[in-house]
Structures are given as structure tokens and as C-alpha cells.
Amino acid sequence: xxxxxxxxxxxxSIFGPGYGECILVHxxxxxxxxxxxxxxxxxxxxCAIEYLSGIGxxxxxxxxxxxxxxxxxxxxxxxxxTVNSCSNATFVCSDGLLTKEFITFIxxxxxxxxLTEGVNEFDIVLKSLETSHRTPKYASAEKALWKRNGPxxxxxxxxxxxxxADFAIHLAKIQLKELFPQENTTKRDVVxxxxxxxxxxxxxxxxxxxxxxxxxxxxxxxKRHGWAAIVDSNLRPGGIASVxxxxxxxxxNADLPEVWQKMLIKNPLAxxxxxxxxxxxxxxxxxxxxxxxxxxxxYITAPPRVKRVKKPKIVEQFVKGATKSIYQVNSFxxxxxxxxxxxxxxxxxxxxxFQSATSLNSLKx
Amino acid sequence: xxLARFEQCDQERLRIASDNSDINDSEEEGKIVPSLxxxxxxxxxxxxNITSYGQLTFQECGFIAPQEEAPVDSKINSTYIxxxxxxxxxQKEIPESPIVWYPLKHQKTTMxxxxxxxxxxxxxTYKDCFLCRxxxxxGNSPDEEAEILLTEISDEDLQLIDIxxxxxxxxxxxxxxxxxxxxxxxxxxRRLPVWRSEELSEAQKKAEKTLITLGIT
Numbered sequence: 001x002x003x004x005x006x007x008x009x010x011x012x013s014i015f016g017p018g019y020g021e022c023i024l025v026h027x028x029x030x031x032x033x034x035x036x037x038x039x040x041x042x043x044x045x046x047c048a049i050e051y052l053s054g055i056g057x058x059x060x061x062x063x064x065x066x067x068x069x070x071x072x073x074x075x076x077x078x079x080x081x082t083v084n085s086c087s088n089a090t091f092v093c094s095d096g097l098l099t100k101e102f103i104t105f106i107x108x109x110x111x112x113x114x115l116t117e118g119v120n121e122f123d124i125v126l127k128s129l130e131t132s133h134r135t136p137k138y139a140s141a142e143k144a145l146w147k148r149n150g151p152x153x154x155x156x157x158x159x160x161x162x163x164x165a166d167f168a169i170h171l172a173k174i175q176l177k178e179l180f181p182q183e184n185t186t187k188r189d190v191v192x193x194x195x196x197x198x199x200x201x202x203x204x205x206x207x208x209x210x211x212x213x214x215x216x217x218x219x220x221x222x223k224r225h226g227w228a229a230i231v232d233s234n235l236r237p238g239g240i241a242s243v244x245x246x247x248x249x250x251x252x253n254a255d256l257p258e259v260w261q262k263m264l265i266k267n268p269l270a271x272x273x274x275x276x277x278x279x280x281x282x283x284x285x286x287x288x289x290x291x292x293x294x295x296x297x298x299y300i301t302a303p304p305r306v307k308r309v310k311k312p313k314i315v316e317q318f319v320k321g322a323t324k325s326i327y328q329v330n331s332f333x334x335x336x337x338x339x340x341x342x343x344x345x346x347x348x349x350x351x352x353x354f355q356s357a358t359s360l361n362s363l364k365x
Numbered sequence: 366x367x368l369a370r371f372e373q374c375d376q377e378r379l380r381i382a383s384d385n386s387d388i389n390d391s392e393e394e395g396k397i398v399p400s401l402x403x404x405x406x407x408x409x410x411x412x413x414n415i416t417s418y419g420q421l422t423f424q425e426c427g428f429i430a431p432q433e434e435a436p437v438d439s440k441i442n443s444t445y446i447x448x449x450x451x452x453x454x455x456q457k458e459i460p461e462s463p464i465v466w467y468p469l470k471h472q473k474t475t476m477x478x479x480x481x482x483x484x485x486x487x488x489x490t491y492k493d494c495f496l497c498r499x500x501x502x503x504g505n506s507p508d509e510e511a512e513i514l515l516t517e518i519s520d521e522d523l524q525l526i527d528i529x530x531x532x533x534x535x536x537x538x539x540x541x542x543x544x545x546x547x548x549x550x551x552x553x554x555r556r557l558p559v560w561r562s563e564e565l566s567e568a569q570k571k572a573e574k575t576l577i578t579l580g581i582t
Contacts (some may be wrong), residue, residue, distance in 0.1 A: 188529030
């Protein structure tokens with residue numbers, strides 16, 4: 001497992017959930033991109049740090065970008081430490097988040113450690129950027145985030161944000177403004193508002209290999225934002241992707257058939273992480289079947305539903321009496337890895353599954 | 366000078382209840398030691414063994430006397446807390462009380478042996494229950510999400526249920542002063558303080574500094 005990719009190999013590694021997800025991309029020639037963060041259940045370290053350190057990648061020079069696609073707990077755990085460790089990486093987050101209102105909100109809640117981790121993580125990120133005098137980059141639709149030109153036989157690489165759309169940023173700013181506490185209101189934990197207007201979808205091109213990393217972006221009835229806005233955009237980069245990180249854990253409200261038809265090759269490599277909230281577990285059986293109808297190369301980092309760990313009898317009796325329902329948050333952890341030679345054509349992807357990761361075809365639901 | 370009183374919530378928590386309506390009740394978690402309070406607006410100048418408090422509440426005077434310490438009358442002054450003077454938190458000497466204090470008989474406290482304890486955060490509220498995330502305080506089990514029935518919540522805590530509200534759920538045995546053991550499930554919501562204008566101004570100042578440092582316009 002702990003073998004680094006070759007210099008001329010592209011790699012996409014998806015980790016999760018433990019609680020959350022993290023994507024690592026090797027764009028060839030020792031240039032690494034980290035997208036979101038989750039914690040490895042075994043080492044309690046951010047899994048990107050654990051993996052890169054394990055394969056001998058120098059964090060200070062190897063990691064070019066650390067992207068936080070949004071600030072929900074399940075996408076940001078450990079990102080503070082990641083930004084700290086990758087001392088020369090540019091930090092990217094949604095344009096909707098780099099506002100005075102949101103930063104004031106972070107500063108107010110960040111002074112109260114122990115509360116919502118998304119807020120605390122973001123506070124650590126801001127402090128790390130301040131200390132190291134790094135300016136973060138805003139991500140918004142059709143904006144290039146990083147580029148490597150391709151002299152000396154190196155394939156070029158370009159990373160472009162496909163969201164949030166301008167209208168979504170506008171909505172996000174209104175939404176986040178409302179989060180800021182008012183004087184004399186009770187202090188509480190922060191629960192991230194819905195819908196998620198700030199999610200950053202990434203389009204990554206290395207040579208002629210394209211990847212579409214869907215974050216948690218959902219569909220919207222308003223075509224000014226959501227997946228419809230991306231599909232309809234004539235400013236987004238051309239090309240079709242051969243790898244798709246399925247958005248929002250495979251949920252129906254994040255699936256737009258036109259994405260499969262217009263932005264992806266037929267039968268692409270598709271991968272997702274599971275998610276659970278109360279009695280909702282994603283992906284559902286219907287979601288899995290729908291995705292399987294689009295590709296036979298679907299993978300998931302862990303099974304979507306887990307059995308609760310039973311507690312002592314007396315505890316279980318009280319729990320049963322006091323609750324309508326109780327579910328365990330998905331604690332399985334897995335890693336899906338795709339690697340391909342940047343030069344060989346046709347592209348020959350090698351898929352490897354670690355820990356709880358499995359293919360959708362072999363998933364017993 | 367304002368006085369605050371302590372009430373023991375369970376084995377590990379202490380509620381600081383104020384008789385001053387301007388100051389909200391507060392509830393703290395974990396092992397209570399005086400140093401924990403030194404950074405806060407409350408100063409506890411008393412014996413570190415918090416479990417020795419809770420039963421003997423002299424509410425009319427706003428303090429709780431230690432139980433298994435020296436005679437109460439010699440300790441009275443040390444249990445007063447100055448909550449007026451939030452900045453330097455100095456204990457003030459209280460003049461001799463005109464009240465005659467009688468020696469107290471030794472009383473046993475109600476003990477609670479916890480088998481499981483979660484910290485919960487309310488995620489969504491419904492008519493008859495609320496959805497919450499439960500984090501095991503021992504760190505042994507994965508997080509869980511549960512819909513807890515409102516019938517499990519005490520009347521005084523019902524009004525505290527809102528999105529983001531924090532509570533503790535302990536399941537275990539309660540051992541009464543008589544020695545009787547009863548199974549018990551206790552859900553208590555934290556009485557969190559309110560946002561003060563100074564805190565919000567401070568956050569705004571910090572944010573402005575960050576925006577300048579990071580070059581965000």
C-alpha cells in the first residue's frame with residue numbers, strides 16, 4: 001500500500017469516512033493536491049498527512065494546494081493541521097467563505113474550543129495562514145486555481161473551480177451573515193445551515209486526463225446555481241472526465257443525468273464516500289442502483305450502513321426507552337486508489353481498494 | 366457584591382446558579398477544580414473536592430457550605446464568590462454574619478455511578494422529539510445520532526431545546542444517602558451564557574486584523 005506513485009503517474013486517492021472524506025491527487029512530477037480532510041481512525045491524524053508521510057512525500061514542497069470545498073464537519077476535520085504541515089501550499093476555499101461576516105463568525109466561535117469542529121478547524125486554518133503570511137485563494141465558478149505549464153516533457157496541469165456560481169455566493173453570504181450571533185442570545189454549538197451554497201466542485205486536467213470532483217454540490221430548482229449551472233456554463237473547461245468523485249455521497253438530489261452525459265466518458269471510474277445522519281444513510285439502495293446504471297466501475301470507501309455497537313444491557317434498556325431511533329455514525333474507513341500512467345494511451349487505470357473500500361457491484365445492501 | 370450559589374447536578378457537574386437575574390446560570394462539565402475557574406468570571410475559593418458540595422444549600426445567603434470539612438461557621442466566608450468584580454476576580458471578605466449558625470450533622474450525598482455518558486448537540490427539533498449527535502465521553506464508541514423523546518426531558522430543560530443546544534446524557538446507578546441503588550438516566554441541558562457585546566466586538570476586531578493580514582478585501 002505504501003508505495004508512492006511513479007513520477008509520470010497520476011493518482012487519485014479517496015479516503016473516508018471515519019467521519020468525512022478526503023481526496024488526494026498526484027498530478028504527476030511530485031505535485032500533490034489535497035481536497036478536504038478527514039481523520040484516520042487508527043492514527044487520529046489527518047489521513048492526507050498520514051498517507052503522504054507514509055509514502056515519503058515532503059509536505060512542505062510536495063503539496064501545492066489544500067482545498068476546503070466547504071466547512072461542514074465531515075469535510076474539514078484535520079484541515080487545520082494539514083494547512084499547518086503543508087507550509088508552502090496555497091489554501092483554497094469557497095468565495096462565499098472569505099467574507100468579513102464569516103471570518104468574524106469564526107473568530108467569535110473559534111475562541112470557544114470544544115464546540116463545532118468545522119468552526120474550530122477553520123479558526124486553526126486562519127491562524128496558520130496569518131502566521132505563515134499566506135494569502136488564501138477564493139474559489140468560484142470557472143476560476144483557475146492552479147496551473148503547471150508543461151515544458152521539458154512535463155504534461156501541463158490545470159485545476160479549475162466549477163462552483164460556487166455567483167448567485168450561490170450571494171446566497172451563501174446572506175446565509176452566513178445570519179449565523180453571526182446577536183448580543184444577549186444564548187451561546188450554542190453551530191449547526192451548519194442548509195442548503196450548502198458554498199461547495200467547490202473541482203475540474204482537474206493533467207495532460208489530456210480529466211477528473212471531476214463533485215464535493216457536496218446538490219441540484220437546485222434555480223438554474224443559476226447547482227449542477228445545472230455547471231452543465232450549462234460555456235466558460236467551463238472543455239473535455240470529458242474519466243474519473244468522477246460522486247457528489248454528496250451519491251444522493252439523488254446531487255445527481256443530474258446531464259453531468260454523466262456531457263461531462264464524463266462512458267463508463268467512468270466513479271467513487272464516493274458514505275454518510276449517515278440520523279435514520280438517513282447515503283447512498284441508499286436506489287442511489288446505488290442508479291449509479292450502477294451509469295457505470296460498472298463504481299466504488300465506495302465503506303459500506304453505507306453500519307450496525308450499532310451494543311452497550312451494556314442496562315444502557316441499552318434506557319436508550320431504547322428514551323429514543324425513537326438511534327443510529328451509529330459510519331465509523332468504517334476505507335481508501336480507493338486509482339493510478340494511471342500519464343503517457344500510455346488508451347488510459348489504463350489501475351484500481352486498488354484498501355480497508356473497508358469496495359466496489360458497488362460487490363456491495364451487499 | 367452579588368452572591369452565587371452552587372448546586373451539584375451530578376457526580377461530575379456543578380451548576381453555578383445566580384440569584385442575580387442579570388447573570389445567567391452556568392453549568393460546567395468535567396472534574397471541577399478551582400483552577401478551572403480561575404480563567405473565568407467565577408472564582409471558587411473553596412475546597413477542591415467538589416463532591417463535598419450539594420446538599421446543604423443556604424439559598425437565602427447564596428452559598429453552599431462544605432459538608433465534611435471543618436465546622437460550617439468557620440468556613441462560611443470562604444464559600445462566598447464575588448461575581449460583580451469580573452475583571453480581577455478578587456475574593457472579598459464578608460463581614461461576620463448576624464445569623465447564628467448551628468453545627469450541622471454529617472449528611473451523605475447522593476452519588477451517581479456512570480456507566481455511559483454522552484455529550485449531545487441538538488441538530489433538529491420535532492414535535493415529540495429532537496435529533497441529536499451523541500459523542501461518547503469515554504471515547505470508546507463511535508458517534509451516534511438519536512431521536513430523543515421530549516418526555517425524557519425535565520420541564521425546566523424543555524425550554525432549552527433548540528438547534529445547537531448542548532446536553533449531557535448519563536446512564537448509570539444512583540446511590541441514595543440511604544444506600545439504595547437505583548438505575549438512572551439523566552439528561553441535563555447546559556445553561557450556556559449569552560453572547561456579550563464585548564465578546565462580539567473582540568471577534569470583530571480579530572476578524573479585521575485577520576482580513577488585513579491575509580490581504581482579503
